[in-house]
Amino acid sequence: MIARDEASVWRRQPDGEETDMLTLNINGKDCEVNVPEDMPLLWVLRDVLGMTGTKFGCGIAQCGVCTVHVDGQPIRSCIMPVVAVRGKKIMTIEAVGQTPTGANVQKAWLDLEVVQCGYCQSGQIMCAAALLAATPHPNDADIDAAMAGTICRCGTYTRIRAAIKRATQPS
Amino acid sequence: MKRSGYTNLFVLLMAIIIGDVNGCIFHPHGPMDFAGGTQVVLADYQGSDPTGAPPEVAGAGLVARGEYLARAADCIGCHTTPLGKQFAGGLAFKLPVGTLYSTNITPDKETGIGEWTDNEFVTAMHDGVGRNGTRLYPAFPYSAYTLLTRNDVLAIKAYLFSLKPVHAMPPENDMSFPFNQRYLMRFWNALYNPAQRYQPNIDRAPTWNRGAYLTEALGHCGECHTPRTLLQGLDANKKFEGAMIEGWKAYNMTSDQRSGIGNWSDEQLENYLSTGHAEGRSTAAGPMSLVLNNSLRFLTKDDIRAMAEYLKTVPPLHNQADLAVAQKRVSATPSEARARSPRGPSPNDEDLGLRVFEGACASCHDWDGSGVHSPYADLTGNRTVNDPSGVNMTQVILQGASLQTRQGEMFMPAFGTGYSNTEISAVVNYVTGLFGVSPSTMTPDQVAEQRKKK
Incomplete structure (x- = not known):
């Protein structure tokens, strides 16, 4: 094998050990993290910043429990490289209740007792809040389109649908 | 066969x-005879050494x-x-x-x-x-x-x-x-x-000759991209016309504007060859993603540029079945995407394809196909969603895809074990209809056949 400095002239292999100081805007506050650029946002949130409200589910963007908002759009934080959200507004389950839509969603969730085991629910609430922010009065098809990718193994789907509709009504 | x-x-x-x-x-x-001009032995070549x-x-x-x-x-x-x-x-x-x-x-x-x-x-x-x-x-x-x-x-x-x-x-x-x-x-x-x-062509630029050496002598691109004769040799009359390899289509990469890379900009072609992704064109998957991971991503910029220069000179060959790739972005909202749901070959496809898409695909690819987490997931202008055969679409859904990039691994999970042949054919026809020019006509039986090819 060739020496590393020789190879680095033309090698493009990402070096997983190098870290960078990144500034992230999370829930309205800037915070600095020293992590590899390709670390998934979810790891930064949970393991570096200790914000454990966002859950790890599948790790391949298939279950939706790790959903957070980036500039208002729901994204799966488990596969989002942290460098890709630099300079963007990240919102997590810890702060979504401070927005009017997020507060309505959380209240509707409590009113209808949507939660069973609860593991997926931060992802469900983040998806529902993003849906209602973009589409204040969704029909069933809109709800399916926005929520189908977020899985609940307890099967609380009917209560989720009802709570989303409840959240659209003035309280 | x-x-x-x-x-x-x-x-x-x-x-x-x-x-x-x-x-x-x-x-x-x-392999370089198509270019005409005069080929000379390397020792007699005056330009910079292409080898x-x-x-x-x-x-x-x-x-x-x-x-x-x-x-x-x-x-x-x-x-x-x-x-x-x-x-x-x-x-x-x-x-x-x-x-x-x-x-x-x-x-x-x-x-x-x-x-x-x-x-x-x-x-x-x-x-x-x-x-x-x-x-x-x-x-x-x-x-x-x-x-x-x-x-x-x-x-x-x-x-x-x-x-x-x-x-x-x-x-x-x-x-x-x-x-x-x-x-x-x-x-x-x-x-x-x-x-x-290898004999350099004195009527072509040194960079073209370097590209020819990289493409033909080292890269052996034709082994997958050129159809074979009955005796399993490369068919010289169909150079880079595209062929089947392990159940995947190795696409036409001649300079044909519709079937090949004739309409790709230099930048798109170079990006594709060095990273596996060209915005508005394609993202590598299947055997080509392995070529990227093992080989192409390690080449220098100048070498990639030389390959692109060479490839653009390969004479165009047209595949009759190919359609012009759709370059448009589709409607951004789910309701609009729903309203223009394509009709698949069976009436069932439309609903089933939509349901699979909203549960398994939309969270990454988004309803407008733009890709949520990564430009690598952008479906706009992608050859695979515009291929009426739906072959590579089926393979990438069955097997997933993985590319090593400077930003870490870009991957799509494999859905083959989690979804039935009926579900996969439905979503293939749905996605090709929604983001491509025309829905494919994949059947559950064809998906079953595709599963066997590895």
Whole structure:
């Protein structure tokens, strides 16, 4: 094998050990993290910043429990490289209740007792809040389109649908 | 594609007859002959040397140069099994006439190439003849490597000999008669191995010549992208027209505007070749993603640029079935996407495809196909969603995809085990209809067939 400095002239292999100081805007506050650029946002949130409200589910963007908002759009934080959200507004389950839509969603969730085991629910609430922010009065098809990718193994789907509709009504 | 023993025998006899005649009259078609102009032997070429490692590694020592060249030649791609030790061989090649296994090319003395002399290694690379005169099968692309200079072949050997020896004997080949008669490759060689070193074209730019050397001698792109003749040689009249490989379509990469890369900008082509993704065009998957991971991503910018320059000069060939790729972004909202749900071949497809899409695809690809987490997931203008056969669409859904990039691994999970053939055919037809020009007509039975091809 060739020496590393020789190879680095033309090698493009990402070096997983190098870290960078990144500034992230999370829930309205800037915070600095020293992590590899390709670390998934979810790891930064949970393991570096200790914000454990966002859950790890599948790790391949298939279950939706790790959903957070980036500039208002729901994204799966488990596969989002942290460098890709630099300079963007990240919102997590810890702060979504401070927005009017997020507060309505959380209240509707409590009113209808949507939660069973609860593991997926931060992802469900983040998806529902993003849906209602973009589409204040969704029909069933809109709800399916926005929520189908977020899985609940307890099967609380009917209560989720009802709570989303409840959240659209003035309280 | 199964052939009877009699057909095999017939093909063999034809090969011998044609091979004999050919040896007297014809000469195998050179891969760069399409360019016209005058080709000269390397020693007579006045321009900068199109062979060897690039200036960035030229001073780094023989082994480092060999490593670069071995990567450009993608040796590891065929000589390593998915979970096996690097370069230890054993990868199966299932051909219509039997199964071949790649050899161990680590410097192990018993099972690898540790005892091979320089001349033996060069003879294998240039003539397809192994130690003790054993004829090699052309699954090993010596008809491309024959163009390599002796110096480059020996640099590759020096690199391979710098590796840790791995003691591993690949399985025995299982070829049917008469294809288990290795001496018959003589005739194949007369037809298909130009058996001469790379000759630069003095009527083309030095960068074009460098691109030709990288594409034809090292990269052996035609092995997948050029259709084969009945005798399994590359069909010179269909250069880079596209072909099937392991159940995937290796796309047409001629300069044809509709079927090939004629409309791609230089930047798109260079980005695709170096990263596996070209915005508004394509993202590599399947066998091509392995070529990116093992080979192309390690090439220098100038080398990538040279390959792109060369590829753009390959004469256009048109595939009748291809449609013009749709470049438009579709509606951004789910309701609008729903309203323009395409009609698949069965009335059931529309709803089922939509349901699978919203549950499994939309969270990453988004309803407008733009890709949520990564530009690699952008479906706009993608050849695969615009291919009316739906073949690669089916494969990527069944097997997933993975590319190593400077931003880390870009991947799509495999959905093959989680979804039925009916669900997959429905979502393939749905997605090609929504983001492409016209819905594909994949059936559950065809998906079942696609599952078997690996």
